[in-house]
Structure formats: C-alpha cells, structure tokens
Amino acid sequence: MTTESVIGALKRARSGVGNGGSGRRLGGRERRRTFSHSRTFLFFVLPSLILLLLLNVYPVIYAGLQSLRNGDLLSAGNFVGLNNYIAMVQTPAFWHATGFTVVFTLVGVFGSWSIGLALALFLRTRIPANGLFKVLLLLPWVVPVVVSATSWNWLVATPQSPLPMLAQALGLGNVLFLADPVLAQVTVCVFKVWISFPFMLMMMSSALASVDVNVYEASKVDGASSMQAFGRITLPMISRSTYISWILMTIFCVNDFPSIFLLTGGGPVNSTQTLVVLAYSTVFQNFQTGPGVAIAFMMTIVLVIIATVLYRQIRKVNIE
Amino acid sequence: METNAVAARNLFISTATHASNDESWPLPVATAAGKETVMASQSTGSSFSRRGFLGIAGGVATAVALTACSGGSGGGSTQAIKFWNMPWGGTEFNPLDKKITLAYKPKTGSGAATYQAIQWANFTQTFSSAVASNTGPAVSSGGGTQAFQFANQGKIAYADDLLDSWKKNGIYDDFFDGLVDTMKTDKGYAAVPYNLDVRISWYNKTLLQQAGVEPPTDWDSYRKVCAALKKIGVYGFGLGSGAGNFTGSHILTAFMINNGGGIFNTDKKPDCVTPENIGAMEYVLDLVKSGYSDPAAATYTSANVQSQWKAKKFGFGWDGAGLAAGAVGDVAGDLVVGSPLVSPSGKKGGLYFPNNIMMYKNTPSQQSSEAFLTYYFQNMKELWAKKTGIGLPPLKSIADTAEFKVDPNNVKIITEWQPIFKTWAAPGGTGLFYNIANTVDGTAPMMTFAQSILGGKTDAKSALTALQSAMEGLMK
Numbered sequence: 001m002t003t004e005s006v007i008g009a010l011k012r013a014r015s016g017v018g019n020g021g022s023g024r025r026l027g028g029r030e031r032r033r034t035f036s037h038s039r040t041f042l043f044f045v046l047p048s049l050i051l052l053l054l055l056n057v058y059p060v061i062y063a064g065l066q067s068l069r070n071g072d073l074l075s076a077g078n079f080v081g082l083n084n085y086i087a088m089v090q091t092p093a094f095w096h097a098t099g100f101t102v103v104f105t106l107v108g109v110f111g112s113w114s115i116g117l118a119l120a121l122f123l124r125t126r127i128p129a130n131g132l133f134k135v136l137l138l139l140p141w142v143v144p145v146v147v148s149a150t151s152w153n154w155l156v157a158t159p160q161s162p163l164p165m166l167a168q169a170l171g172l173g174n175v176l177f178l179a180d181p182v183l184a185q186v187t188v189c190v191f192k193v194w195i196s197f198p199f200m201l202m203m204m205s206s207a208l209a210s211v212d213v214n215v216y217e218a219s220k221v222d223g224a225s226s227m228q229a230f231g232r233i234t235l236p237m238i239s240r241s242t243y244i245s246w247i248l249m250t251i252f253c254v255n256d257f258p259s260i261f262l263l264t265g266g267g268p269v270n271s272t273q274t275l276v277v278l279a280y281s282t283v284f285q286n287f288q289t290g291p292g293v294a295i296a297f298m299m300t301i302v303l304v305i306i307a308t309v310l311y312r313q314i315r316k317v318n319i320e
Numbered sequence: 321m322e323t324n325a326v327a328a329r330n331l332f333i334s335t336a337t338h339a340s341n342d343e344s345w346p347l348p349v350a351t352a353a354g355k356e357t358v359m360a361s362q363s364t365g366s367s368f369s370r371r372g373f374l375g376i377a378g379g380v381a382t383a384v385a386l387t388a389c390s391g392g393s394g395g396g397s398t399q400a401i402k403f404w405n406m407p408w409g410g411t412e413f414n415p416l417d418k419k420i421t422l423a424y425k426p427k428t429g430s431g432a433a434t435y436q437a438i439q440w441a442n443f444t445q446t447f448s449s450a451v452a453s454n455t456g457p458a459v460s461s462g463g464g465t466q467a468f469q470f471a472n473q474g475k476i477a478y479a480d481d482l483l484d485s486w487k488k489n490g491i492y493d494d495f496f497d498g499l500v501d502t503m504k505t506d507k508g509y510a511a512v513p514y515n516l517d518v519r520i521s522w523y524n525k526t527l528l529q530q531a532g533v534e535p536p537t538d539w540d541s542y543r544k545v546c547a548a549l550k551k552i553g554v555y556g557f558g559l560g561s562g563a564g565n566f567t568g569s570h571i572l573t574a575f576m577i578n579n580g581g582g583i584f585n586t587d588k589k590p591d592c593v594t595p596e597n598i599g600a601m602e603y604v605l606d607l608v609k610s611g612y613s614d615p616a617a618a619t620y621t622s623a624n625v626q627s628q629w630k631a632k633k634f635g636f637g638w639d640g641a642g643l644a645a646g647a648v649g650d651v652a653g654d655l656v657v658g659s660p661l662v663s664p665s666g667k668k669g670g671l672y673f674p675n676n677i678m679m680y681k682n683t684p685s686q687q688s689s690e691a692f693l694t695y696y697f698q699n700m701k702e703l704w705a706k707k708t709g710i711g712l713p714p715l716k717s718i719a720d721t722a723e724f725k726v727d728p729n730n731v732k733i734i735t736e737w738q739p740i741f742k743t744w745a746a747p748g749g750t751g752l753f754y755n756i757a758n759t760v761d762g763t764a765p766m767m768t769f770a771q772s773i774l775g776g777k778t779d780a781k782s783a784l785t786a787l788q789s790a791m792e793g794l795m796k
Contacts, residue, residue, distance in 0.1 A: 157562075157616065157624045159633075264562070285762055
C-alpha cells in the first residue's frame with residue numbers, strides 16, 4: 001500500500017467507513033440516527049452523571065465556599081474573600097508542612113518505586129517459592145495502616161522497644177526514633193516506603209511482564225550488557241506504567257493522613273507535619289474551618305498540576 | 321465513619337418509630353384521609369380521584385402543621401427525649417447506662433427517653449452535623465467544652481431553671497463545692513457537671529522504697545525524689561505528649577496553676593507569659609534537663625506511657641484517675657495517688673475537666689428534658705457502684721458510698737485533690753467558656769508547646785511566648 005493510499009484510507013475511516021468503503025460523508029438520516037444514539041447514550045449515562053455531580057462536584061463547591069469564609073464546624077461564618085489563603089501562606093507552619101510534604105512525597109514515591117522495581121526484577125528470576133515471596137511482600141500493603149502504625153510504634157517508641165535496643169547493642173547509643181525531630185522525619189518516611197513498595201512491586205511486575213523477552217535476546221546478540229539492557233530497554237519499555245505509578249503514589253503520599261497522624265501526630269514540635277495533617281488539625285483541633293479547607297484546596301491545585309505534568313509525559317511516551 | 325453512618329441510620333429509624341407512636345400524630349391524618357376518601361367514592365365512584373388526592377394531601381398538610389405547632393419546645397410533649405451519651409467507661413458502661421435511661425418512666429405530659437451511644441471517634445463531627453441539621457439529641461454528654469461551643473452558637477438550652485429545681489430536691493447541694501460554677505457562662509449555666517476527669521500524680525510505692533525516698537510534698541522534695549529514682553534507672557517525671565495524648569499539655573498547665581498561674585486572665589484572654597507560669601515551666605525544664613523525664617516522653621501515646629509504668633521505668637508521674645485500672649500489668653497494685661505538691665508560691669493546685677451533660681434547644685419539650693435529667697441524676701449512681709470505669713462522680717452522695725470508698729486512691733483524689741482543682745479558665749476565673757475549646761483543649765498549639773518543653777530544647781519564656789502568640793491567633 002502506498003503512502004497516498006494509506007492517507008486516503010485513513011480519511012475514509014475518519015468519515016465513518018472502512019478501508020474499503022466509498023468514503024461517502026454521512027447523510028442527514030445517518031446524522032439524525034447518530035444524534036439519536038448519542039441522546040440515548042446520554043440518557044443512560046445521566047443517572048451516573050447526576051450522582052457524580054451530587055457526590056463529587058457539590059462537596060467541592062461547598063468546600064470551596066467554606067474556604068472563603070471564617071466559619072467553624074457549626075456555622076458558615078462571614079465571607080472573607082481570599083483572606084484564609086493569604087493568612088495561611090504567611091504562617092511558618094504552612095511552609096514547614098509544605099517542605100516536609102515535598103520530602104515525604106519524594107522519598108515515598110522514589111523510595112517505594114526503587115524497591116518495588118528491584119524486587120519485581122528479582123522475582124522475574126527463577127527463585128524457589130516465588131509465589132510465597134510475592135504474597136509475603138504484599139503484606140505491608142494489605143495490612144490496615146492502623147495496625148502497621150501501631151506495630152511500628154511498638155518497634156520504635158520507647159527506649160525498651162526492639163529497634164532502640166538493637167541500636168543500643170550496636171553501640172549507637174540511645175536512639176530516639178520518634179522523639180528526635182530529624183529521626184522522626186526519617187522514621188515516617190521509611191514507614192511510608194515500607195507500606196508503599198508492594199504497590200510499586202505489583203505495578204512494575206505487570207509492566208515487566210508486558211516486555212517482550214525477544215527484545216532482550218536481540219540486545220544480547222548485539223552485545224548489550226545487563227546495565228545497558230536495563231537502561232535502554234527495560235526502563236523505556238515500562239516508562240508508561242512508571243509514570244502512572246508515580247502519579248498515583250504522589251497522590252497517595254500527599255494525601256496520606258493516617259501514617260503520620262498515627263505514628264507521630266505530626267510531632268515532635270510539628271517536625272513531621274504534612275499539609276494534610278496541618279489541614280486536619282486546623283479544622284478539627286483548632287476549629288478553623290476556612291483556613292483548613294484553604295490548605296486542602298491548595299494541595300488539590302498542586303496535585304492537579306503534578307498529575308497534569310506527569311500525564312503529559314505519558315502522552316509523550318505514547319507518541320514516541 | 322461507618323459506625324457514625326449506622327448510628328445516624330438507627331437514629332433516623334428510631335425517630336420515625338417514635339413519631340408514629342405519638343398519639344397526636346396519626347389521628348388527624350387518618351381522620352382527614354378517611355373523610356376525603358369517602359367523599360371521593362361518593363362523587364365519582366373512583367377509589368382515588370384527583371379531588372380525593374388533593375383532599376388527602378390537604379389533610380396531611382393540616383395534620384403536619386398542627387403537629388408542628390403542638391411540638392414546640394416551650395410546652396409539654398409526650399414525644400421521646402433523645403439522650404446521647406459517650407462511652408465514658410469500659411464495655412459495660414453503655415449497656416448499663418442504656419438500662420438506666422430506658423427505665424425512665426415519665427410523668428404524664430412528658431416523653432420517655434431513647435438512648436444512643438456515640439463513639440469518641442469523630443464525635444465532634446457527629447455532634448456538629450447533627451446539631452446543625454436539627455437532628456441531634458435533646459440531651460447529651462460529649463466533649464468537656466462542647467456545651468460552651470454550642471452555647472455560643474445558640475443551640476444550648478441553659479440549665480438555670482433545672483438547677484433551681486435541683487436546689488429544692490437536694491441534687492444541687494449534692495454537687496462538690498464550686499463544681500456547678502464551672503458551667504456558668506455570662507448567659508447562664510451551659511450544662512450540668514456529670515463526671516470529673518482529673519490530672520493527678522501517681523507513684524510506684526515499691527520503686528520509691530527501693531530508691532529510699534518518701535513521697536514528695538512540695539516542689540523541692542519532688543526534685544529530690546526524681547534524683548533518687550534516677551539513681552536506680554527510673555524516671556520521676558513520667559508523662560507523655562504523643563499522638564492523640566494531650567496529657568502532657570494538661571500536666572504543664574497543672575504546674576502553672578499549682579504555682580498560682582494558668583492560661584487565661586479575668587477577661588478570658590490568654591495571658592501565658594506571667595512570672596508564675598515562667599517559674600513553673602523553668603522548674604519543669606529543669607526536671608527534663610536533669611534527666612528525670614524520659615527523653616522520648618514528648619512523643620509517648622497513652623499506651624506508651626502505660627507500658628513505661630508496666631516496665632517499671634516510671635516511678636513517679638502524672639496521669640488521669642484511671643491509670644491503675646489501665647494496661648499497667650502487675651504494677652497496678654503498687655500504684656498510689658500522690659498528694660498535691662506545694663509550689664514555691666506556697667499554693668497547691670491542679671487541673672481538672674468537669675465533663676458535663678447539656679440540654680439542647682432542639683427538644684420536644686424543655687420540661688421533658690429537665691424531667692429526664694432529674695431522673696438520670698437521681699439514678700446514675702449505679703454507674704459508679706458497678707465500677708463501669710466512668711470518671712470521678714460529681715455528687716458527694718456517690719463519693720460517700722461504700723462501693724466507691726473501696727478504692728483508697730479514689731478517696732484520696734476526692735479528699736485531697738478535688739478541693740484544689742481548677743479549670744482551664746484559671747487563674748482568671750472558674751467557669752469554662754467558648755474560646756477554651758478552640759485555643760487550649762486538645763489544640764495543636766498546646767501540643768506543640770508541651771512537646772517543646774518536654775524536648776528540653778527551649779526556654780520557658782520563649783515557649784510561653786510562642787503559645788501566647790498561637791493562642792491569640794485562634795481567639796474568636
């Protein structure tokens with residue numbers, strides 16, 4: 001088939017007929033039928049659409065209006081415009097929480113992705129009890145975060161807990177995993193990676209399964225090393241899944257309230273406070289609904305921007 | 321969340337049931353509907369004509385209007401009183417509490433009572449949404465400062481008339497001295513005291529003996545006790561201020577009150593940076609920096625604190641009245657309530673939270689709410705007699721019962737601590753008020769303040785100044 005005939009076939013296909021069709025444009029009757037079909041489909045979709053609007057759009061609009069008022073949990077309060085937003089961005093607590101949210105998210109996304117990918121690659125090799133390993137590795141993701149956080153608290157909270165005792169035995173002294181602000185930040189980040197890597201393991205395992213082994217064999221014939229194969233074949237071939245998993249994990253990390261709240265409550269002295277924890281404490285502990293919702297809205301906007309950038313990257317990968 | 325949803329659903333079902341049981345409700349509807357149905361069949365022969373339908377609708381509307389008019393909160397009503405109570409004790413608390421509630425036999429003209437246990441998880445949201453939508457209870461307990469928040473929103477029915485009636489039947493005089501005054505606001509009594517949550521000192525008598533010291537009586541002797549305990553590898557300033565544990569901030573406030581200070585002035589405004597408070601926090605910081613406090617205490621949850629008592633790492637510490645009944649294992653028998661300490665100012669003092677029961681304006685009848693509460697206060701002593709785990713009683717008659725006096729720790733709290741307790745409002749006043757809820761009671765600034773002091777990397781004045789500034793930002 002020549003280039004011209006291919007373009008012609010595509011044009012015909014776009015105008016509603018197959019490759020071998022006449023290429024005739026839709027007539028009035030067909031257009032009416034198509035419109036009627038669209039209307040029927042819309043009719044079927046309408047209940048879901050209404051539900052979606054009621055359950056998602058209405059609360060968002062309501063919350064948006066709340067962020068412009070100085071109310072509390074009981075009363076709507078007075079309209080204050082963007083004052084809540086301006087007030088929040090002027091507080092050091094907001095910027096500290098933003099900074100730690102960025103760190104928590106970066107460590108959470110790339111830490112869990114690195115471990116998940118490494119384990120996915122490892123599990124592709126022939127190892128005994130492969131299935132059992134996969135199940136065991138999924139446990140941190142499967143176990144409810146309340147249970148995980150309580151277990152970790154038991155592991156690290158007091159000087160008599162197993163990990164501080166181990167640190168003591170190794171000559172590291174009295175290590176305060178949760179009471180020292182920096183160590184508390186490290187602990188919650190490690191906890192996040194621990195509960196998140198099974199998700200990445202699943203994503204990467206499925207992505208790797210879709211890579212044709214013939215490509216690797218061909219690269220081996222061409223003399224590519226393992227590292228070259230990983231960098232030039234594996235990563236590009238799984239890039240679409242990688243970007244999707246990054247988007248999802250970014251959302252999970254930024255919105256992760258229970259991990260931090262259960263482990264440290266945002267302390268000590270706000271050192272592990274992320275934006276979502278700050279929003280919670282602003283609304284439900286300090287009873288400042290407007291500023292708290294304003295924080296949540298700012299988080300949403302940033303998340304949408306990040307997701308859009310990564311989504312464009314996915315589209316770019318598809319085109320390439 | 322799911323529990324709340326189920327609770328809300330049950331409440332809806334319960335409300336519907338009571339509405340249909342109400343004598344005044346179905347009668348006019350049935351009468352009107354019946355008449356119109358007969359008329360319709362006479363004129364057209366149809367069983368459901370347009371005119372008949374309009375007639376039924378009109379009848380229903382009239383009946384609803386009449387019911388609405390007769391159901392005002394001013395007069396009497398036979399509609400049931402919705403009572404919501406929290407799980408104040410162990411698993412046996414709510415079943416017994418429900419039994420007491422449902423055993424209420426109202427006099428003619430008053431409604432019976434329904435019971436709903438509300439879980440502590442998300443209770444603020446549960447009450448807020450229910451009260452805001454007028455689907456809430458007529459009478460409830462809740463958070464210690466909840467009544468003052470709702471009073472500020474105009475949702476509370478003040479208890480002045482109820483307390484007046486209690487002056488005649490003896491309940492009023494049965495309250496511990498000064499307790500009722502903690503509920504007094506500028507507009508009236510926002511609630512009535514129900515049970516007392518207290519912050520007191522505890523010590524392990526075996527560990528103190530091992531350290532060769534007597535229980536402390538003042539701040540100086542307390543420091544010596546801490547030093548002696550440190551020599552045997554035990555902490556003398558045992559407490560926690562981690563996730564969900566606000567005890568640390570309560571204890572620091574208690575030390576301020578002990579020294580003649582506190583958080584609020586007479587104008588009900590934060591006044592944290594005072595010589596009394598600075599002195600108290602310098603003393604606490606000295607305890608922390610001397611190694612008498614567990615270095616990880618700033619992040620201890622209640623469970624962590626109990627595990628430290630259990631592991632005999634805490635020899636002296638500060639907690640609620642229920643510490644010995646908690647998960648402290650074998651040391652429970654060794655735990656003894658300490659005596660209040662005398663501060664360098666020569667004063668004694670402590671912090672307590674008079675949990676309370678409030679009445680709402682959204683009630684079938686204010687008289688019925690008050691009648692139910694009178695019954696409840698006359699019959700609630702079983703909750704203490706059967707050791708359900710509820711906080712200390714507000715009534716002297718309950719504290720005088722043999723069942724209550726069996727525990728010497730309880731007796732010590734009532735005899736030595738109760739008279740010197742003050743509320744969050746100290747030193748400026750006694751009565752709780754609206755701004756306490758959003759500035760100090762379980763708020764983020766108080767938690768940050770406690771963690772900074774217990775971390776030991778600050779000075780008293782800086783920490784108090786930061787607290788003052790944060791609280792001013794939250795005042796309404």
